[in-house]
Amino acid sequence: TLELQLTPSLVLLRSTLERLQEKDSDCIFISPVNLSEVPDYLEFVSEPMDFSTMREKLEAHKYCSVADLEADFNLMVSNCLRYNSSDTVFHKAAMQLKEVGGAILRHAQSQALSAG
Numbered sequence: 001t002l003e004l005q006l007t008p009s010l011v012l013l014r015s016t017l018e019r020l021q022e023k024d025s026d027c028i029f030i031s032p033v034n035l036s037e038v039p040d041y042l043e044f045v046s047e048p049m050d051f052s053t054m055r056e057k058l059e060a061h062k063y064c065s066v067a068d069l070e071a072d073f074n075l076m077v078s079n080c081l082r083y084n085s086s087d088t089v090f091h092k093a094a095m096q097l098k099e100v101g102g103a104i105l106r107h108a109q110s111q112a113l114s115a116g
């Protein structure tokens, strides 16, 4: 049916999120930035995002496409690039994750199309 074709399977979205999270080897994106440990974070970041929040949204059927998942991934990476200066491990990790994550998401997009 059209509905089945339009929304990529939860299985594809789940496996894509897991592949993205595997690239966060230092686990800096695994949970929301702790606002008591980083008190000025919301002065720079209006919409925090992290992998655990993405997982909750996925299981709540809030992602209708790979593009929806990609939008939150890009939000998470851009938040990190904005808050952390370029000479920090966080900034460098975000640049690396952006590159490898982009390739994972492009592959997921083609999987969604071929499954559709």
Ligand SMILES: CCOC(=O)c1ccc2c(c1)NC(=O)[C@@H](C)N2
Pocket (backbone or CB within 6 Å): 028, 029, 033, 034, 037, 038, 079, 080, 083, 084, 090
């Ligand atoms: C124990 C204190 O943890 C942090 O200060 C901290 C921990 C994790 C972080 C982070 C800060 N900043 C970030 O931009 C995102 C990517 N991750």
